[in-house]
Amino acid sequence: MFCFPSLSRPHIGTNFADFDASKVTLAHRRRSHGASSRTVYAVAERPLDKKQRRREIMQSEKFNRRGFASTKEEAQGLMVGEFSSELLKALRESAYTLERDGLTVLLAKAYGFCWGVERAVALAFEARRQFADKRIWITNEIIHNPKVNTRLKEMGIFFVPEHVDERGMRHKDLSGIEPSDVVILPAFGATLDEMTYLDRLGCQIVDTTCPWVSKVWNALDKHQRARCTSIIHGKWNHEETIATASFAETYLIVKDLEEAEYVCNYILHGGDKEAFLNRFQNAMSAGFDPERDLNAVGIANQTTMMKNETAAIGKLFEKTMMRKFGPTELSKHFVAFNTICDATQERQDAMLELVEQDLDLILVVGGFNSSNTSHLVEIAHQRGIPVYHVDTAERIGPGNRIEYRDVHGQIQRAEYWLPKTGKHGGHVRLGVTSGASTPDRYVEECLDRIFLIHALAKSEVAV
The missing domain is CATH 3.40.1010.20 (4-hydroxy-3-methylbut-2-enyl diphosphate reductase, catalytic domain)
Structure with missing residues (x-):
């Protein structure tokens, strides 16, 4: 998925060569059926708690998600001047x-x-003024709006290079980032791998992740505690879903009700395992086994999906698990939390x-x-x-x-x-x-x- 350069001398293709091996071991797991490799961290003393790892990163003195008081007023004035509309105000009135x-x-x-998008752009404006003499990067488009992203480029903010391969997999190159740089995490969030790398690099991080996205990540943590596979309603190659999946231990991404029905039919009746793995080869965690990993599931979603479809998918999995295990055992095999963005x-x-x-x-x-x-x-x-x-x-x-x-x-x-x-x-x-x-x-x-x-x-x- 990503090119993570060495901390000592950035170049493409080297993976965390200078990490302290006594504290962190780095392993690569390759998905079956031709899926791309993923970088997975494991603390030597105990399995990595992904939520705790994120908290550790967020507690760093170089991590900021609240903005900067010294530049907030100026940034808000710029937001109003560039993005507000008297015509739409008249329409509302x-x-x-x-x-x-x-x-x-x-x-x-x-x-x-x-609110989440406005907050993300405002934080980016604040960061540009707070660190006027520093080079600033952003790991993705700040939001999905071409003119807003162009405006950030005009302000001198660099976008991390990315290319998409023939299978639609995203590949980022972080090799250009230096420890003295500032890096903005966009409203969609960043993967745990990205956050860990930037934290180890020692650069300043400005996190604009939408709180609703973070809410989904918290739901995934609850799935893990309940020993459930996370069923994520989303698009597997969407920036938000990529970030969300990185905080799950075991997950399967379904894009719509049709794919959810396919999975539920497999839960109830079994089927062609090879066909299942091929169908979801880009949309599942490493080593995913449908015969093992679909005995208990939790529901989450990309926050921008159709709310009615997310609700229908949740109900479908709930009914499926009830049919398979009976109503008295449902709580052991199905959990759901409301993660639909207001x-x-x-x-x-x-x-x-x-x-x-x-x-x-x-x-x-x-x-x-x-x-x-x-x-x-x-x-x-x-x-x-x-x-x-x-x-x-x-x-x-x-x-x-x-x-x-x-x-x-x-x-x-x-x-x-x-x-x-x-x-x-x-x-x-x-x-x-x-x-x-x-x-x-x-x-x-x-x-x-x-x-x-x-x-x-x-x-x-x-x-």
Whole structure:
């Protein structure tokens, strides 16, 4: 997964050569069926408690997750200046509805920047000002928004190089980081391997991990204490799920209800073990054995997944374990904790309300690699409403054109996508929402272009 260089002389391909062998042993375990190697730590005196190891790192004097008082006010001012929107403020103050020359815009009642994302970006801004004379890195995109990440690059923050191989596995190169550098951990979190390496290196760490992500990690610790395999509802190659899985001892990642049903059928009836291992080769812990490791399970999730699907997967595993072991033994074989993010849930609920508003079309603004944004698109698509997902305003125009990401993840282009009149002959009714990583200013930029397109279309009708 990662290139971890030697602490004494960074270069690609060396793994912690200068660690104190009396305290830490380093072992490589390779997954079966061609999966990539993982670096696993073991304290010589006792098995590594992953939660305790994380706590030890967080207690370091060079670890900060609270921000910096000396630069907080300046960073907040910059956030307001760069990301706020007077137009969206006006929309909120007018019952989330705005009418302009035959175009009615209806804004979802929960949309855009969530608290965890806003906190992450603010901490990055604070760090840039706190360590003005230091080189700063970030281990991933801070959030899934291209313009926000570009802004950080403009501020002189370096992004750790990464490439994705032919199987979709992520590989990072940390060799460029020096002990004197500052490293930002993004809102998605970082893996235990990354955190351990950076701690041993001795660099300053600024942790912007969303507290909801940390809550999921705490649930995994409870799974381990209950001797359960963690079933993680998520996308195995998503940054958050990669980080989350690193805090589990034994885990299996299922991306949707269909994969969960496949696993539950195997629990109840058995099946082709080789086929099972091949199907989940990138989505399971090293040495995973479905015949051994599915006798007790706990449920967790990537925080940006569809809440209803996560709940359905939890119920499915609960019923499956009850059928196999009986209701009196259920507590020994199944545990579940609520790890659904409030912000994700609120935005999905608001979208469900928005699609009931007799709309002609919906605009969703957010990063194309944003999981929570893609689920908002799915809700509109399921209701049969034309939906256009853009990551920046530059996707809209010139003319009545748009380049957008469809519900299947494909980039599409459309002409005359914005109608001149609504389906009932009156105002065009446009629903608008944005993902949790999208600042209000970027939604305003999109609406400005849409107002211009509509005005030009109206003038053509008048002529």
